[in-house]
Amino acid sequence: MNTAENRTPHLTLAQADSQDTLRNCVRRSLIEYFNNLEGEFVNDLYPMVLAEMEIPLLEKVLEYTRGNQTKAAEMLGLNRGTLRKKLKQYGLL
Known part of the structure; x- marks a missing residue:
C-alpha cells in the first residue's frame, strides 16, 4: 500500500x-x-533523537569546561551524579 x-x-x-x-x-x-x-x-524516535542531541551536548560542554564535571553539571543544570550517569550511559566516561 x-x-x-x-x-x-x-x-x-x-x-x-x-x-x-x-x-x-x-x-x-x-x-x-x-x-x-x-x-x-x-519506532522509538523520541529516545533516539534525545540521544543524538544529548551526546554532542555532553561532549561540547565537557570540552568547554576542560573536563571539569562539576562545572559541566552546573552549566547543564544537572547534579554531578546525573551527569556521570549520562556519561557512562553513552560511553563518554
Whole structure:
C-alpha cells in the first residue's frame, strides 16, 4: 500500500526557518531524516533523537569546561551524579 495518497508529503529545507538557531538546525535535520525515510515507519524516535542531541551536548560542554564535571553539571543544570550517569550511559566516561 505505497500509493501516492498514503505517502508522507516530502518536506523541503526551505520550509524550515532560515535563521540558524539551534531549534532550526534540529528542525532541518528532522526534515532531512523524515525525507530519507521514504515513507517507512520508525519506532522509538523520541529516545533516539534525545540521544543524538544529548551526546554532542555532553561532549561540547565537557570540552568547554576542560573536563571539569562539576562545572559541566552546573552549566547543564544537572547534579554531578546525573551527569556521570549520562556519561557512562553513552560511553563518554
